[in-house]
Amino acid sequence: MASVWKRLSCDGDVLNLGITLVCGQAFRWKKLNNEEWCGVLSGKVWTFKQSSDGIYYKVNSRLSEVESTTQNESILNDYFQLNIDLHHLYDHWSSRDDNFKQVAATISGFRLLRQDPVENLFSFICSSNNNIERISSMVEALCVKYGGIITEVNGVVYHDFPSIATLAEPQVEQELRELKFGYRAKFIHETAKILMKKCNKDWLISLREVPYEEAHAALCELPGVGAKVADCVCLMSLDKTDAIPVDTHVWQISCRDYNIPDLKKSKSLTNKAYKAIGDHFRQLFGKYAGWANSVLFSGDLKKFQDSKVNYIQVSLI
C-alpha cells in the first residue's frame, strides 16, 4: 500500500523513540538513519520519525488490507501506552530517589512498550547468557524462517513473528540448532509445545488478568524461563508494571549504589537476593516500580553509551 506520513501529537519528553525502541526491551526495531526507525507491529510495517512537533509514522500493510487512521492510532496508543502520564511518574520517582533524579535528567521520554506476549516471551528465552546484538539477529532469524510475509518496503521484506503452532512443529528444534540457537533451540520448541496444550496464546494473554506473583510463577514453569525472563514478560507484555527483572547488571549496580538489607552478604545472585532487590525497588518506587527501574538501568546499557557520548559532544559544540 502506498503510505504517507501521519502525525501523532506528543512531545519528545512524553515519548522518546530513540531510547524507547533501542533500549533492549524489543529487538526488531531498526534504525534507518538519525531520525527514523522501522519495524513490525500488529501485522504491519511501521516507520517512525521523531520531530519537534510529535511523532510521525508511516504504515505499510498487506496488499489486501485497508488502512484506517483511527485504528492505526489506536494500535500506537496501546503499544506506547500513551494514556500513562510519564511526567507525573518521573516526578514521583524523582521525589523518592536522588539517584533516579540524576539519571532521569539524561533519559526523558522513556516508556515501556506494551508488547505481544508471544514475541516477548520467545525473544527473552533467546536472551539468556547472550548479548543484545545476537538476540536481535536470532529473533530476526525466527521471523524470516517461520513468520509470514507482510510486505516489502524499500526492497526489504518484512515478516510477522511466528505463531506458537509453527514453533511447536516437530522439526523446529533441530532446525534452530542448525541456525546456531544453541541450547535455546530446545527451550523454544518445548515451550511452544506446552503453550499449544494450554489453548495456544489465549493462556498467555489470560495472564494479564491475574496477579503478578501468579503470572510470574506460571511463566517460570516453562522451559528456558527463570525468574529474570519471567519478570521481563510480566513487565513488558502482561501489564505487571511493578515487575523488576534483575540481571547481572542490575544486581551489581544495586549492590554498589543502594543499601539493600542482606544483599551484600551473597556472593552471587541467589533467589533470595533476587527477591530482595525487587522488593526494595517496589517499596521505593511503588506501583510503576518496573518502569522506574527500567529508566534507571537502561541508561547504563552499553548500547546507550555511544548516544550519550554523542549528546555530550554535540552540546559542547
Place this chain on the structure above:
DNA sequence: GGTTGACCTGA
C-alpha cells in the same frame, strides 16, 4: 537453601 558448573555461540 545456597553454591557450582555446564550449556551454544560469537565478539
Place this chain on the structure above:
DNA sequence: CAGGTCAAC
C-alpha cells in the same frame, strides 16, 4: 564474557 537457566551437590 554476554541482560540466564537448570541440575546436581
